[in-house]
Amino acid sequence: xxxxxxNNIASLTAQNELAVTNxxxxxxxxxxxxxxRINSGADDPAGLxxxxxxxxxxxxxxxxxxxxxxxxxxxxxxxxxxxxxTTLLNRAVTLATEAANGGLTADQYGSITNEYSSILxxxxxxxxxxxxxxxxxxxxxxxxxxxxxxxxxTSNLGxxxxxxxxxxxxxxxxxESYTYTAGQNATTLVSANGSxxxxxxxxxxxxxxxxxxxxxxxxTANPLxxxxxxxxxxxxxxxxxxxxxxxxxxxxxxxxAQHTIFTASNASASTIGEALNTINANGAAYGVTASLNGxxxxxxxxxxxxxxxxxxxxxxxxxxxxxxxxxNTDTLGDIMNxxxxxxxxxxxxxxxAGGHLQITSTDGAITASGNTMAAAVGTMNATxxxxxxxxxxxxxxxGVTASLQSVTNPNQLVGGLTVASGTPITGGExxxxxxxxxxxxxxxxxxxxxxxxxxxxxxxxxxATGNESVQGLIDDINDSGTPFHAFLDTAGNLQIxxxxxxxxxxxxxxxxxxxxxxxVPAATTQLEITDPENRGDLQVRNYDATFGxxxxxxxxxxxxxxxxxxxxPAMTGSSGANVFISDGNVTNPNYNTISVAVGSLSTTxxxxxxxxxxxxxxxxxTGASAALTVINGAISDVASMRGTIGAGINxxxxxxxxxxxxxxxxxxAQSSIQDANVGQVVASLSKYQILEQTGISxxxxxxxxxQAILKLLQ
Numbered sequence: 127x128x129x130x131x132x133n134n135i136a137s138l139t140a141q142n143e144l145a146v147t148n149x150x151x152x153x154x155x156x157x158x159x160x161x162x163r164i165n166s167g168a169d170d171p172a173g174l175x176x177x178x179x180x181x182x183x184x185x186x187x188x189x190x191x192x193x194x195x196x197x198x199x200x201x202x203x204x205x206x207x208x209x210x211x212t213t214l215l216n217r218a219v220t221l222a223t224e225a226a227n228g229g230l231t232a233d234q235y236g237s238i239t240n241e242y243s244s245i246l247x248x249x250x251x252x253x254x255x256x257x258x259x260x261x262x263x264x265x266x267x268x269x270x271x272x273x274x275x276x277x278x279x280t281s282n283l284g285x286x287x288x289x290x291x292x293x294x295x296x297x298x299x300x301x302e303s304y305t306y307t308a309g310q311n312a313t314t315l316v317s318a319n320g321s322x323x324x325x326x327x328x329x330x331x332x333x334x335x336x337x338x339x340x341x342x343x344x345x346t347a348n349p350l351x352x353x354x355x356x357x358x359x360x361x362x363x364x365x366x367x368x369x370x371x372x373x374x375x376x377x378x379x380x381x382x383a384q385h386t387i388f389t390a391s392n393a394s395a396s397t398i399g400e401a402l403n404t405i406n407a408n409g410a411a412y413g414v415t416a417s418l419n420g421x422x423x424x425x426x427x428x429x430x431x432x433x434x435x436x437x438x439x440x441x442x443x444x445x446x447x448x449x450x451x452x453x454n455t456d457t458l459g460d461i462m463n464x465x466x467x468x469x470x471x472x473x474x475x476x477x478x479a480g481g482h483l484q485i486t487s488t489d490g491a492i493t494a495s496g497n498t499m500a501a502a503v504g505t506m507n508a509t510x511x512x513x514x515x516x517x518x519x520x521x522x523x524x525g526v527t528a529s530l531q532s533v534t535n536p537n538q539l540v541g542g543l544t545v546a547s548g549t550p551i552t553g554g555e556x557x558x559x560x561x562x563x564x565x566x567x568x569x570x571x572x573x574x575x576x577x578x579x580x581x582x583x584x585x586x587x588x589x590a591t592g593n594e595s596v597q598g599l600i601d602d603i604n605d606s607g608t609p610f611h612a613f614l615d616t617a618g619n620l621q622i623x624x625x626x627x628x629x630x631x632x633x634x635x636x637x638x639x640x641x642x643x644x645x646v647p648a649a650t651t652q653l654e655i656t657d658p659e660n661r662g663d664l665q666v667r668n669y670d671a672t673f674g675x676x677x678x679x680x681x682x683x684x685x686x687x688x689x690x691x692x693x694x695p696a697m698t699g700s701s702g703a704n705v706f707i708s709d710g711n712v713t714n715p716n717y718n719t720i721s722v723a724v725g726s727l728s729t730t731x732x733x734x735x736x737x738x739x740x741x742x743x744x745x746x747x748t749g750a751s752a753a754l755t756v757i758n759g760a761i762s763d764v765a766s767m768r769g770t771i772g773a774g775i776n777x778x779x780x781x782x783x784x785x786x787x788x789x790x791x792x793x794x795a796q797s798s799i800q801d802a803n804v805g806q807v808v809a810s811l812s813k814y815q816i817l818e819q820t821g822i823s824x825x826x827x828x829x830x831x832x833q834a835i836l837k838l839l840q
Contacts, residue, residue: 131835136828144821151814157802158811164800173799180796184789186710191785194778197703197720200258201778204724205771207256207263208764211727214245215761218739221245222757225750235745242744246729249739253727264727273657273723275666276533278623278674280540280615282651283530285513286486288316288479293670297519297526299657304522308510308670311491313338317483318504324459324478332456332499334506336465339490340472345464347456347499352436354424355447361399361418365390366441375439376405378428380412380463384437387414398424398445423447433463458483458503486511512653512672519655526664531654534646537561537631541620542642547597551579551637557644559603559610561624561631563730573624575608579637596620596640616671620644630730703774707781709788720781722774725767732763 156165164170164177224230225238256263277283289308296305315336333346365374374390387408388401395404398418405416405426414436415427424446426436436449465476465485473489483503485492494506512530519528539559556579562572579594596614603612603622611623620641624631633644653673657664668674705720729739733756742756743749 131832134828134832136831137825140821140825140828144818144825147814147817147821151811151818154807154811154814157807158804161802161804162800163802170799177796177800180792180799183709184792184796186708187785187789187792190705190707190709191782191789193705193707194720194782194785196259197705197722198775198778198782200263200703201722201724201771201775203256203258204263205768205775207252208727208768208771211249211252211764212761212768214249215757215764218242218245218757219754219761222742222744222750222753225744226747226754228747230747238750239745242742246739250728256727264724273664275655275664276531277653277668278538279650279652279672280617280619280621280647280674283512283653283672284651285511285516285530286314286479286484287512287672288314288484289510289512289515289672290670291507291509293672295515295670295673296667297522297524297655298665298667299524299526302524304519304524306510306515306518308515309508311514312508312510313487313490313492313514314509314511315483315485315492315494315506316479316509317506319483319502320481322458322478322481322483322503324457324462326458326502328456328458328461328499328502332461332502333496334461334494334499335496336472336474336485336487336492336494338472338474338487338492340474343468343472343474344496345461345468347458347460351428352426352449353419354449356445357421357423359398359418359422359424359446361397361402363398365396365398365401366444372440374401374442374445376426376442377437377439378409378412378414378433379435379437379467380433385412387412390440458499461499516653526655526657528653528655530651532649533652533654534649537624538647539622539631539633539644540615540647541640541644543620543640544618545596545614545620545640546618547595547600547614549596549640551594551596551599551640553579553594555579555635555637557599557633557635557637557641559608559622559631559633561609563630563728571630573608573610575603575606575610576635577602577606577637599637599640703778705778705781707785720774720777722771722777724771727767732760733757 153165153169157163164174167174221238221242225235230238253264254262291309292307294305294307296303298304328347331346333344335342335344337343374388375386376388377384377386379385388395388405390396390401395401402416402418402424405414409415412433413428414433417425417427419425426449428436438446438449462476462478462483465474469475472487474485474487474492476483476485478484483506485494485506491508493508497503497506516528516530519526556576558574558576560571560574564571577599579599600612600614600620603610609624613621615621622631622633622644631646633641655664655666703720703722703724705722706718707720708718733739733742739756739760742753744753
């Protein structure tokens with residue numbers, strides 16, 4: 127290596143290595159002082175991204191655990207208040223039992239009534255005043271149940287009620303949905319002809335082939351008139367055999383069983399005439415008649431179509447000859463009898479519904495072919511029933527359940543008169559519609575609308591002036607901006623519903639020739655769809671008029687169809703705990719929120735299905751005895767509410783435990799990426815400290831070596 131004074135390469139090398147050592151030493155000291163292996167993006171870009179993401183998860187989950195704790199506190203406040211309500215109701219039981227005993231004076235009944243009134247006032251105060259963090263714990267009104275939807279058909283529904291082909295019913299819960307369209311995988315066939323009866327005549331040998339999962343079967347109509355081969359008979363002709371094992375017998379097949387309607391005997395059936403009388407007497411139950419025709423041959427007429435075949439036994443053939451078909455009067459009843467008699471084998475049944483032949487399969491989808499009955503019954507169309515829809519919803523995977531329930535809807539009024547939309551209304555008549563809770567001070571209801579007929583209004587149907595019509599009444603209500611909706615149902619009765627589901631829907635006043643008695647309809651069997659997990663936001667959109675009113679092509683959303691103000695108050699509230707839980711990602715809000723509904727608490731909301739605490743009467747022994755049932759019903763309602771709250775507390779506590787476990791595991795994962803290994807870092811510190819010292823010494827030596835060049839100049 128040449129000697130040079132311009133560049134000290136050894137010094138430069140020592141400086142460079144010393145700089146690297148100093149940088150590593152500083153990084154090591156940074157790790158020791160911070161405890162973290164990653165202190166900047168340059169330390170480990172990929173690791174920093176993962177660690178920061180895990181930290182975000184941990185932060186969100188930690189707050190979620192606090193949210194759940196707050197929710198538990200809110201529910202515990204409600205539970206504590208309800209425990210006091212139970213104590214008050216137990217005292218009410220004591221008072222009612224005392225009053226029901228009889229023998230009390232008017233003053234004593236007055237004292238009992240006053241104390242009972244105080245109990246009611248305190249229950250109402252608890253319901254209105256109990257709050258958590260400034261928010262009411264109990265619902266102010268009986269609002270819609272977000273986990274229950276009930277249809278509003280004007281008549282009872284049944285599992286075999288036919289759906290409208292092509293119409294859809296959709297169920298949505300959170301971000302998931304299920305749609306069922308009638309006509310797909312149908313288990314019911316319905317005839318196109320709607321004016322059928324069991325005696326509807328079919329062509330000779332008319333048949334239909336039905337198929338389902340059980341197999342394929344062809345049914346052929348049976349002839350209804352049988353004529354014997356022996357002619358020239360007379361009523362006094364003696365039977366060949368009228369006793370013993372070969373006695374003449376005649377049997378019919380009906381309802382899948384054989385029934386004997388004639389047996390020859392010495393006493394009363396030994397002649398042709400006696401045989402005819404016996405057959406007619408016993409066969410009347412099956413629509414069987416016997417007579418002699420113009421050729422004096424025996425004729426068996428099966429007029430009702432309830433008999434599928436006739437069987438002669440013993441010496442019947444000797445006396446009357448072999449039967450043959452002489453009159454092609456096959457009926458629809460024959461086909462129906464055959465199908466029903468064979469129902470144990472193919473799980474298909476036939477019936478008449480509204481003049482239509484209806485064939486239902488309980489073993490998979492059903493199809494019809496070879497329908498030579500079409501001239502009489504029309505085509506057989508595959509049609510779904512409510513049971514098919516129920517099966518579809520229950521098997522959809524949404525976790526909701528569908529079933530038929532007998533319900534009373536307090537959010538629906540039905541008029542007692544049948545009217546047309548153009549029916550005129552006399553000017554000046556009025557109708558006031560209210561719903562929801564009544565303000566005890568102002569007397570106003572949560573929702574109110576008053577309709578007054580105008581004598582100068584223009585009829586929107588006929589265009590005439592001077593009166594209004596039913597359609598005008600409907601339009602005025604629907605355009606009022608209130609939650610009330612009016613329409614004429616299929617029977618022509620005015621219906622008014624409350625879309626806010628506030629309960630206590632009522633109407634005062636009258637439009638004499640339109641409304642009749644507007645009242646909450648009696649209990650009807652309706653389709654009910656519920657979410658047993660109480661996740662909220664259950665919606666059903668209905669496009670089929672079978673289930674109730676459909677206003678337009680978009681269908682009507684049946685949301686929160688609270689069926690009964692009193693049946694389950696724990697499930698009919700808008701208050702309660704709504705706890706948001708997340709790890710920082712919101713993929714489906716339905717799964718990020720735990721909602722525990724707490725219903726309304728007032729003496730007008732708890733009791734029995736027909737009577738509330740507010741209307742119970744303890745002023746007589748008879749009233750007090752009846753009040754016991756109401757008070758016990760209220761205790762049951764409160765217990766149900768507490769049960770829902772308790773289940774919600776347990777769920778939130780469980781969620782908190784899960785969150786804490788997640789935080790623990792995520793923290794461990796983050797630590798393995800980001801935390802400094804102190805033992806390893808200390809070892810590195812010693813290494814870099816020694817390297818720094820040796821580097822400085824090396825640099826000094828390199829600088830000293832350059833001085834050797836001066837000796838050459840001496």
